Amino acid sequence: MKIKTEAGERHVLAITVDNEAGVLAKITGLFTARGYNIESLTVADITADHALSRITIVTSGPPPIIDQIIAQLDRLVPVHKVIDLNDAGEAHVEREIALVKVAGTGDKRIEALRMADVFRAKVVDTTLTSFIFEITGTSDKVDRFIALMRECGLVEVGRTGVVAIARGSEAL
Amino acid sequence: MTEMSGADMVVQALVDLGVDTVFGYPGGAVLPIYDALYKHPTIKHILVRHEQAATHAAEGYARSTGKPGVVLVTSGPGATNAVTGITDALLDSIPMVVLTGQVSTALIGTDAFQECDTVGITRHCTKHNYLVMDPDRLGPIMHEAFHIATHGRPGPVVIDIPKNVQVATGQYVIPEKIAHKSYRPQVEPDADAIAAAVAMIAAAERPIFYTGGGVINAGPDASAALRQLVALTGAPVTSTLMGLGAFPSDDEKWLGMLGMHGTYEANMAMNRADLIIAVGARFDDRVTGRLDAFSPDSKKIHIDIDRSSINKIVPVDLAIVGDAGRALDAIIAGWQAAGHNGRDLGEWWRRVDGWRATRCLDFPEKKEPDADIMPQRAVKALFDATRGLDPIITTEVGQHQMWAAQHFGFSAPGRWLTSGGLGTMGYGFPASVGAQIAHPDRLVICIAGEASLQMNIQEMGTVSQYRLPVKIFILNNEWMGMVRQWQELTYESRYSNSYSDSLPDFVKLADAYGWTGLRIDNLGQLEDGIKRMIETPGPVIVDCRVAQLANCFPMIPSGAAHTEMLLQPSDVTGTMDDEAKALV
Numbered sequence: 064m065k066i067k068t069e070a071g072e073r074h075v076l077a078i079t080v081d082n083e084a085g086v087l088a089k090i091t092g093l094f095t096a097r098g099y100n101i102e103s104l105t106v107a108d109i110t111a112d113h114a115l116s117r118i119t120i121v122t123s124g125p126p127p128i129i130d131q132i133i134a135q136l137d138r139l140v141p142v143h144k145v146i147d148l149n150d151a152g153e154a155h156v157e158r159e160i161a162l163v164k165v166a167g168t169g170d171k172r173i174e175a176l177r178m179a180d181v182f183r184a185k186v187v188d189t190t191l192t193s194f195i196f197e198i199t200g201t202s203d204k205v206d207r208f209i210a211l212m213r214e215c216g217l218v219e220v221g222r223t224g225v226v227a228i229a230r231g232s233e234a235l
Numbered sequence: 236m237t238e239m240s241g242a243d244m245v246v247q248a249l250v251d252l253g254v255d256t257v258f259g260y261p262g263g264a265v266l267p268i269y270d271a272l273y274k275h276p277t278i279k280h281i282l283v284r285h286e287q288a289a290t291h292a293a294e295g296y297a298r299s300t301g302k303p304g305v306v307l308v309t310s311g312p313g314a315t316n317a318v319t320g321i322t323d324a325l326l327d328s329i330p331m332v333v334l335t336g337q338v339s340t341a342l343i344g345t346d347a348f349q350e351c352d353t354v355g356i357t358r359h360c361t362k363h364n365y366l367v368m369d370p371d372r373l374g375p376i377m378h379e380a381f382h383i384a385t386h387g388r389p390g391p392v393v394i395d396i397p398k399n400v401q402v403a404t405g406q407y408v409i410p411e412k413i414a415h416k417s418y419r420p421q422v423e424p425d426a427d428a429i430a431a432a433v434a435m436i437a438a439a440e441r442p443i444f445y446t447g448g449g450v451i452n453a454g455p456d457a458s459a460a461l462r463q464l465v466a467l468t469g470a471p472v473t474s475t476l477m478g479l480g481a482f483p484s485d486d487e488k489w490l491g492m493l494g495m496h497g498t499y500e501a502n503m504a505m506n507r508a509d510l511i512i513a514v515g516a517r518f519d520d521r522v523t524g525r526l527d528a529f530s531p532d533s534k535k536i537h538i539d540i541d542r543s544s545i546n547k548i549v550p551v552d553l554a555i556v557g558d559a560g561r562a563l564d565a566i567i568a569g570w571q572a573a574g575h576n577g578r579d580l581g582e583w584w585r586r587v588d589g590w591r592a593t594r595c596l597d598f599p600e601k602k603e604p605d606a607d608i609m610p611q612r613a614v615k616a617l618f619d620a621t622r623g624l625d626p627i628i629t630t631e632v633g634q635h636q637m638w639a640a641q642h643f644g645f646s647a648p649g650r651w652l653t654s655g656g657l658g659t660m661g662y663g664f665p666a667s668v669g670a671q672i673a674h675p676d677r678l679v680i681c682i683a684g685e686a687s688l689q690m691n692i693q694e695m696g697t698v699s700q701y702r703l704p705v706k707i708f709i710l711n712n713e714w715m716g717m718v719r720q721w722q723e724l725t726y727e728s729r730y731s732n733s734y735s736d737s738l739p740d741f742v743k744l745a746d747a748y749g750w751t752g753l754r755i756d757n758l759g760q761l762e763d764g765i766k767r768m769i770e771t772p773g774p775v776i777v778d779c780r781v782a783q784l785a786n787c788f789p790m791i792p793s794g795a796a797h798t799e800m801l802l803q804p805s806d807v808t809g810t811m812d813d814e815a816k817a818l819v
Contacts, residue, residue, distance in 0.1 A: 064813035081417065084366070089358055096359050127546060134543035140363040140383060143417040 071124035075148040075227045077235055081141040082108045082116040089139055099132050103224035119226050146235050148227050157227040161205045166193040167216030175215035182208045241370040242267035242401040246275050248377035251409060254305050255279060256672055258289040262309025263349060264336025267401035281672055284693040286313050288665035290320020294329045295669030298652045299627055303330035303384050310336045311349030319659060321391045322360040326656025327477060328452055330389035332380050339399040340368055353395040362390030370405030382413040387420025388541040389452055424557035424565055431553055432536050433569035439510035441583045442470040448477030449515015449559045451648045457560030458648045464567050469577045471587055473501035475516050476640055477655040484644035494522040495791045496637040499595035502797035504587055505530050513537045515559040518548040528796030538562045595789045595802055596641055604759025607782040610710045614642040617708060620765045626678040627670045631663035631687030634716035637787045639682045661690030668694055671703045685711040686735050695748040698774045706768050707776045712783045720786045725811045741778040750774040793818040
C-alpha cells in the first residue's frame with residue numbers, strides 16, 4: 064500500500080493575535096498537529112501598545128482544507144481575526160526581503176552587480192571580494208534573482224518570508 | 236480588591252465561582268494552594284490515588300452535573316499524569332479547569348526537580364492554557380478560564396501556577412464582566428439559516444435526525460427541544476455514542492445508535508435518507524464508515540457551535556453555527572410559524588421498519604441456568620433491574636462499552652458517561668467516582684471490562700475513603716475483547732497480547748479495600764447477583780463472568796460503508812486488505 068497526498072493551491076493568510084507568550088507555538092503547532100503545510104511564516108507586533116501581532120502564513124491545500132485551516136485558527140482563544148487574502152483574488156500586495164551574499168572577483172563580480180541593477184537590488188555591504196544585496200519583491204522575483212546569483216558566486220541567503228496586505232482602503 | 240497570597244486568590248476564586256468540589260493530589264509545587272484549601276471548609280477536596288483519575292473524576296462530575304470539573308495537581312509528573320484526562324475532555328467537549336503547580340519562576344527552564352513544560356505539553360490538548368507569572372493576574376485568569384471552559388464548545392483549560400506566584404501577594408480582582416477580546420463564540424443561530432432549515436425539513440421525504448454530544452452539552456432544554464421537534468416532524472432519530480440519552484430509547488422514533496456498532500436500521504436510514512439533520516455531532520470516522528459511501532443521496536444540515544466541525548469531514552448543504560438548544564428552539568418556532576404539519580412519512584417509516592425487522596441486536600444464547608452468560612444478556616439484565624432507579628452509567632472502553640450503548644436504554648441526558656472521542660480505557664471507574672460525589676444518593680454503576688478496569692483500579696482506595704456507594708459491574712471475559720475481535724476480523728485470529736492473563740481475584744480485592752465483592756458465574760445467578768449488588772449498601776464490585784469469545788455485532792468493519800454491516804459472526808472472513816488495515 065502507498066500513501067497518497069492531495070495537491071493544493073497556495074493561499075496567503077493574515078492573522079491578528081494577542082502578542083503574548085506561546086501564541087506562535089499554538090499556531091505553528093496547530094499546523095503540524097493537523098498536517099497542514101507552512102510555506103512561509105512572518106510575525107511582528109503591529110500596535111503602538113504592543114498588544115497585537117500580525118502573522119502572515121503562506122500555506123497550500125485543497126479548498127476544503129484551506130477552509131478548515133481558517134476555521135481551526137479562528138477558534139483559538141488568542142486569535143482575533145483570520146483573513147484569506149486570496150479571497151480578494153489578486154487584490155493584495157505581497158512582499159518579501161532577501162539578503163543575498165555573493166563572493167567572487169573578476170567578470171562574475173561585475174555580472175552580479177549588473178543583474179542586481181536589473182532587479183533593483185541594493186548593495187548593502189561590499190568588500191573587495193563580496194557583495195551583500197538587498198532585494199525586495201514578490202517571492203517569485205526573489206526566487207529568480209537568487210537563481211541567477213547561483214551562477215555568480217552565491218554563498219548565503221537570508222529571506223524574511225512573505226508579508227502581505229489587501230489593496231484598497233479597507234483594513235483587516 | 237484585596238491584598239492576598241496567590242494561593243489564597245486561587246481558593247477565593249474557586250469560592251467566588253461556585254466551585255464545591257476539587258479532585259486532586261498534592262505535591263511540592265502546590266503545597267501553598269493545599270494549605271489555603273485547608274482553611275476553606277466549603278470546598279470539598281477529593282483525594283484521588285493517581286492524577287489521571289482526578290481528571291476522569293472531574294469529567295464524570297462535569298458530565299453528570301453540567302458544571303465544570305476542577306482538578307488540582309502538582310508540577311511535573313502530576314501534570315503529565317493529567318494529560319490523558321485533559322485530552323479526553325478536549326475530544327468529548329467536557330468543561331474542565333485543571334490547576335497545575337509549577338516550579339518557581341526563577342527555576343523555569345532549568346530542568347528543576349519535578350519541572351516539566353506544562354503549558355507546552357498541554358498546548359494542543361486544551362481549549363486554552365495559561366502560565367501565570369504575576370499574582371495580580373490570578374484573579375482575572377481564574378475567572379476567564381472558567382468562562383472559556385464553559386462557553387461555546389466546552390473543553391479543558393489548564394492554569395499553570397509557579398510556586399512563588401502562589402506564595403507572593405497581590406491584588407485579587409474579580410473581573411466585572413468577562414468579555415474576552417477575541418474569544419466570542421457564536422451562540423445565536425443565523426435567522427436565514429434557520430428559515431432555510433425549516434424549509435428543507437418540510438420538503439424532505441426521508442429525513443433523519445443525527446444527534447450528538449452537543450445536544451447533551453447544550454443542557455436539558457436542548458434535549459426537550461429535540462423531542463419536541465421530532466414529534467412535530469415525525470422523523471426518525473439516531474445518535475452518536477456521546478449523544479445517548481438526549482432522546483428516549485423507548486420512543487418509537489428512536490432507531491438506536493449509529494456508526495460502527497450502531498444498529499442496522501440507523502445506518503441504513505442514514506444511507507438512504509434524503510435529508511440528514513446533524514445536531515451537535517461531528518461526523519466522526521466511527522460514525523461515517525467509508526466516506527465516499529456515506530449517505531450519498533442526502534442533503535445535510537449541520538448545527539454545531541464549533542464552526543471548525545462544519546465541513547471538516549463531510550461537506551454539508553446548510554451550516555448553522557450556534558448552540559444546539561437555541562437552534563432547535565428556533566427551528567421549532569419557524570416550523571410552527573410557517574404552519575407546517577409534517578409530511579406523511581409513512582413510506583419512509585415502512586422502509587425503516589423493514590430494516591428494523593432484521594432485529595440486528597439479537598444474539599444467540601442458551602437459556603439453561605448453568606449456561607454461560609452472554610455479555611449482551613448481562614447488560615439487558617442490569618438495565619431491567621435498574622428501571623425506575625434512574626441510574627448513572629459509566630463505562631470503560633471496549634466491547635462492554637458498545638454492548639452497554641446497544642442494550643442499556645437511556646431516556647434522559649446526563650446519565651451516560653463514556654469516553655467517546657479519545658476512547659480512554661481507565662475512564663469509567665474514576666468517572667463514576669466523580670458522578671457519585673456529585674450525586675451522593677443516586678445509583679452509579681460503572682460497566683467495566685476486566686482489562687480497562689485495571690487501568691485505574693487504584694481508585695478503589697478513593698471510594699473507600701469517601702464511603703462512596705459506587706457499583707462496578709465487570710463483564711469479565713478474560714480478554715481485551717475488542718482487540719481480540721479485531722484480530723479475528725483482520726489478522727486471522729492471531730491473538731497477539733490480547734489475553735487478560737494473571738487477573739486478580741476481584742472478590743478478594745474488594746475485601747482488601749473494604750468493599751463487597753460478588754461473583755456471578757452463570758445465567759442462573761445473574762438476576763440475583765445484580766439484585767444483591769443494587770441492594771448492598773456501600774461500594775460493590777461484581778465479577779460477572781461472561782461468554783469469553785462473544786463478539787460485538789452489528790459492526791461496520793474498517794473501510795466499509797453503512798450498507799456493508801456484519802450482522803453476525805458468520806459474516807466475518809478473518810482478513811482484510813491493507814487499505815482497510817490502515818484505518819483505525
